[in-house]
Amino acid sequence: MFERFTKEARAAVTGAQQECRATSGRRIGTEHLLLALLQGDGPAARALRDHGQEPGALRAAVVRRAGAGDIDAEALRTLGIDLDAVRQAAESNFGEGALDAPAGRFRKGHIPFAPETKKALELALRHAIRLKHGHIGGGHLLLGLLHDNETEAVRLLAAQDVHVAALRADVTRLITADAA
Incomplete structure (x- = not known):
């Protein structure tokens, strides 16, 4: 399947590993x-x-959502600690994202794909076939990510007030126009 990936799609897969780190x-x-x-x-x-x-x-939203599983904001609130206020104070003193991606936690070597990411890559191939494209580009990868409303990518976009169905339609229009 990866032999069908365009330069853009390969860069996205490599970039995803860097973003994960x-x-x-x-x-x-x-x-x-x-x-x-x-x-x-x-x-x-x-x-x-x-x-x-x-x-x-x-990226800040990704880090916040990932860290939200580690910290029980409601439990802290019962102790009189407002997690949002702590974040705002840290960012006003040390800069935006000061609490994001702690230093020293970067991983080396191979990082595996989550099952839902593997599924999104498979769905990208299916979207390329559906659109009769002989390659898998970044647009197809995005369609694969947006295919299932339960992926973290879709939940993240929805939390950012993105209308996911409209995004699907727009990316389909763009990759169809690029292929013509």
Whole structure:
């Protein structure tokens, strides 16, 4: 399947591994592939930017969502600690993202794909076949990510007020126009 990947799609897969390391992930999730696609300049990146996504803000949201599983904000609130206030104070004193991706937690070597990311890659192939494209580009990868409403990438975009169905339609239009 990877032999069909365009340069853009290969860069996205490689970039997803880098994003996983940078955000201290244990597996390459759909959110990491989404971040990597946004770094490009192809149809996927254009569609994501047209829907208001920016790399820095999206990365911060990924880190916050990943860290939310480690900290019980409600339990802290019962002790009089407001986690959002702590984050705001840290960022005002030390800069945006000061609490994101702690230093020293970067991984070396191979990082496995999460099962939902593997599924998204398979779905990218199916979307390329459906559209009668002989290659798998970044737009197809984005369609694979957006195919299932239960992926972390879709939940992340929905939390950013992205209308996912409209994004699907836009990226399909862009990759169809590029192929013509």
